[in-house]
Amino acid sequence: MAEEILRIENLHVSVEGTLILKGVNLTIHRGEIHAIMGRNGAGKSTLANVVMGHPAYVITEGSIFYKGQPLEELAVFERARAGMFLSFQYPAVIPGVQVGTFLKKSVTSVRDEAPKGRAFRKELTSAMEQLSMDKSFLSRYVNDGFSGGEKKRLEILQMLLLKPHLALLDETDSGLDIDALRIVAKGINEVAVDSACLIITHYQRLLDLVKPDYVHAMINGTIVQTGGPELALELEDRGYDWLDVTA
Amino acid sequence: MTDEAQDVIGDYRYGFHDPENSTIRFDQGLSEQVVRDISELKNEPEWMTDIRVKAYRHFVERVMPEWGNCDLLNKIDFESITYFLRSSNKTETSWDDVPDDIKNTFNRLGIPEAEQKWLGGVTAQYESEAVYHSIREDLEEQGVIFLDMDTGMKQFPEIIKKYFGTVIPYSDNKFSALNTAVWSGGSFLYIPKGISVEMPVQAYFRINAKNMGQFERTLIIADEGSSVHYVEGCTAPSYSTDSLHSAVVELIAMEGAKIRYSTVQNWSSNVYNLVTKRAVAHKNATIEWVDGNIGSKLTMKYPSVLLKGEGAHAEVISVAYAGEGQHQDTGAKVHHLASNTTSNIISKSISKKGGRSSYRGLLQVTPKSTGCRSKIVCDALILDDYSRSDTYPTMEIGNSTADLEHEASVSKVSSDQLFYLMSRGFTEDAAMGLIVNGFFEPFTRELPMEYALELNKLLELEMEGSIG
Numbered sequence: 167m168a169e170e171i172l173r174i175e176n177l178h179v180s181v182e183g184t185l186i187l188k189g190v191n192l193t194i195h196r197g198e199i200h201a202i203m204g205r206n207g208a209g210k211s212t213l214a215n216v217v218m219g220h221p222a223y224v225i226t227e228g229s230i231f232y233k234g235q236p237l238e239e240l241a242v243f244e245r246a247r248a249g250m251f252l253s254f255q256y257p258a259v260i261p262g263v264q265v266g267t268f269l270k271k272s273v274t275s276v277r278d279e280a281p282k283g284r285a286f287r288k289e290l291t292s293a294m295e296q297l298s299m300d301k302s303f304l305s306r307y308v309n310d311g312f313s314g315g316e317k318k319r320l321e322i323l324q325m326l327l328l329k330p331h332l333a334l335l336d337e338t339d340s341g342l343d344i345d346a347l348r349i350v351a352k353g354i355n356e357v358a359v360d361s362a363c364l365i366i367t368h369y370q371r372l373l374d375l376v377k378p379d380y381v382h383a384m385i386n387g388t389i390v391q392t393g394g395p396e397l398a399l400e401l402e403d404r405g406y407d408w409l410d411v412t413a
Numbered sequence: 414m415t416d417e418a419q420d421v422i423g424d425y426r427y428g429f430h431d432p433e434n435s436t437i438r439f440d441q442g443l444s445e446q447v448v449r450d451i452s453e454l455k456n457e458p459e460w461m462t463d464i465r466v467k468a469y470r471h472f473v474e475r476v477m478p479e480w481g482n483c484d485l486l487n488k489i490d491f492e493s494i495t496y497f498l499r500s501s502n503k504t505e506t507s508w509d510d511v512p513d514d515i516k517n518t519f520n521r522l523g524i525p526e527a528e529q530k531w532l533g534g535v536t537a538q539y540e541s542e543a544v545y546h547s548i549r550e551d552l553e554e555q556g557v558i559f560l561d562m563d564t565g566m567k568q569f570p571e572i573i574k575k576y577f578g579t580v581i582p583y584s585d586n587k588f589s590a591l592n593t594a595v596w597s598g599g600s601f602l603y604i605p606k607g608i609s610v611e612m613p614v615q616a617y618f619r620i621n622a623k624n625m626g627q628f629e630r631t632l633i634i635a636d637e638g639s640s641v642h643y644v645e646g647c648t649a650p651s652y653s654t655d656s657l658h659s660a661v662v663e664l665i666a667m668e669g670a671k672i673r674y675s676t677v678q679n680w681s682s683n684v685y686n687l688v689t690k691r692a693v694a695h696k697n698a699t700i701e702w703v704d705g706n707i708g709s710k711l712t713m714k715y716p717s718v719l720l721k722g723e724g725a726h727a728e729v730i731s732v733a734y735a736g737e738g739q740h741q742d743t744g745a746k747v748h749h750l751a752s753n754t755t756s757n758i759i760s761k762s763i764s765k766k767g768g769r770s771s772y773r774g775l776l777q778v779t780p781k782s783t784g785c786r787s788k789i790v791c792d793a794l795i796l797d798d799y800s801r802s803d804t805y806p807t808m809e810i811g812n813s814t815a816d817l818e819h820e821a822s823v824s825k826v827s828s829d830q831l832f833y834l835m836s837r838g839f840t841e842d843a844a845m846g847l848i849v850n851g852f853f854e855p856f857t858r859e860l861p862m863e864y865a866l867e868l869n870k871l872l873e874l875e876m877e878g879s880i881g
Binding site (some may be wrong): 218219220241242246247256258263271276307308 | 851
């Protein structure tokens with residue numbers, strides 16, 4: 167059996183006093199792709215953010231383990247350095263900080279050593295080519311004035327460079343046209359080969375391009391159904407009402 | 414983290430001091446006799462002595478400003494200040510001849526190294542006077558004059574007599590009066606017609622003694638169609654008693670000339686920094702003040718431009734960082750005194766750990782000056798709940814043809830920005846440092862690269878331990 171990367175047990179999470187996650191259980195091994203689907207407000211993004219350690223999300227019950235280690239012991243930056251990565255639904259704008267500077271510093275932090283100049287440039291150029299990103303991206307300010315698609319590409323570029331062991335992709339497909347979606351999917355597939363991958367999405371269309379091993383349906387803060395890729399198709403077709411016991 | 418960075422965490426890295434060796438040291442305190450003694454010691458012509466004495470009398474009569482930070486201003490004890498201290502008998506042209514202690518200090522500050530790599534000339538002032546001075550031969554051959562002000566007075570008294578105090582009369586304010594009375598050191602820079610000085614020239618001001626008063630006087634004249642970039646830096650040891658730095662800087666840009674004046678002010682937090690800087694821009698001339706204030710206890714400084722000739726342009730980019738116990742009261746003043754003149758003002762400030770930053774600006778367009786354009790952008794970033802930022806803009810617009818834009822913002826670092834950066838491996842402090850560097854980027858990109866890197870490093874260190 168492949169290495170266990172993420173294990174979530176009976177996770178309850180509240181935001182500003184409101185309980186959002188109500189007992190989530192999920193285990194992901196290296197090389198597996200999991201997709202979580204659900205309506206707006208089901209708790210999907212909360213799950214991604216709490217795993218990465220967003221301070222606004224409070225764990226009230228249950229635990230998260232990364233490679234067997236309880237995550238509450240790790241600060242956000244330590245999670246990143248340990249190989250965790252979150253592709254944000256809404257990446258923050260950092261005015262005045264050039265993408266090139268940001269990437270270099272980020273890679274330096276995560277790898278715990280400054281990448282060699284020439285080797286890094288080569289790596290960067292090749293990753294950018296793969297994502298059809300122009301070199302001019304590097305001198306723009308991080309996410310400042312970026313279109314939705316540009317932001318998502320920058321997220322995937324970071325993922326390619328940081329080579330995470332756990333990739334959390336929060337609605338990475340939203341706002342992308344079909345060409346961009348293909349490019350982004352290619353990036354995800356490349357990383358997914360050797361990492362655990364959790365894809366959060368509303369739509370089936372990304373899952374046509376990135377084949378999930380497991381699909382989970384989330385309703386009202388819990389996973390109510392787990393299946394293979396066929397579940398995604400069924401959800402796309404039938405919606406969520408048939409799974410919603412509270413409806 | 415490098416060892417070097419480790420050494421300076423939570424500490425002002427230029428706070429070291431040398432033994433106080435002096436060849437001449439005046440007793441503390443100020444009187445007309447002190448003023449006359451300074452002039453006599455420098456063997457000045459009578460007209461300069463007269464201006465000094467008039468200025469001193471004006472200083473005594475003039476009340477303290479009733480704006481800015483009155484509490485701190487009124488705590489200045491003018492009788493505890495040393496007004497003149499000579500630490501070396503000669504201004505040397507070789508670092509080898511500079512006394513060892515002083516030379517080591519400037520080595521630690523990186524001045525000789527910078528000089529070799531990328532500067533066209535250097536003046537290094539230590540206490541009251543320049544201890545070292547040099548200019549590249551090729552510039553000298555082109556007729557560029559770059560001297561410390563005392564030597565300038567000896568060699569070119571006529572030029573100095575013609576321009577001294579014409580941009581900033583001693584009666585301008587209490588501290589311009591004080592400076593005119595007791596000035597010593599500073600730079601005298603003249604660029605002949607049509608000459609472009611490609612490499613920046615630099616002046617570095619170092620205070621070493623306790624309770625020191627440094628009063629340099631700088632005069633820069635760029636003749637028609639010439640251009641120059643002048644850079645100044647300054648530091649001082651950290652003492653528990655206060656020092657006073659009160660400079661006067663006058664710039665004159667003749668028709669079509671361009672002067673850029675860049676400052677990275679990093680005094681220790683026991684220094685009062687009360688400086689008057691003003692420029693005159695004649696027809697089609699450009700003045701650029703690039704003004705960074707990181708250190709000091711209280712800074713009150715508002716680089717000004719008088720746009721006197723048609724088509725003249727002013728650019729003022731300033732940043733201020735106010736940390737614990739600091740008040741940066743800074744800004745810009747632009748006077749549109751002729752038609753079709755333009756100005757651009759960008760001011761950025763950061764307040765942290767109870768520090769206070771204030772933007773104080775004046776934009777004036779006279780009734781007869783038509784077709785003027787100006788844009789002002791003021792952004793303040795506050796890093797915690799107990800620091801402060803204020804804005805005091807004044808506009809006096811004398812006619813309706815002026816095209817004006819004014820934007821102002823006050824913001825805090827968002828938790829989303831911090832979380833985003835930390836999720837990319839940055840510690841909280843490093844994330845804050847990156848955000849702060851980005852905020853100041855419109856300023857740092859205007860500095861010579863070496864300065865920009867240094868400033869970024871400085872700001873990152875300032876962010877160490879800024880959270881929690």
